[in-house]
Amino acid sequence: MKSEKCHIAKGLGKMSWNMLRSIGIQTPEALYARDPFTVYADLHRMNVTRSLNMLYALIGAREGKHWQEIARERRTEVLLRLDEMGIAPK
16 A cells, blocks of 8 residues: 555645545646646536635645645636636636
8 A cells, every 4th residue: 555645745635635536636746747727627527626725725736835825926817717717716
């Protein structure tokens, strides 16, 4: 059995990884190979999460930043992109 440590990516804990596994993402490398917005859209489509914090965490993990920094500095950009994708919060 693989150690849980192989699934650690900055800013993503066990609960986040359980969500990611539900859509077939098993490793940080698999996560980093995908666009965070596409990953979030897949989670959204599967009704796994609708939390913007998860999207901020996905972006932050990829960029090596804390999710709160992403939320604070890029909220408008993130919301506009989600709107273009048709999945912005109402």
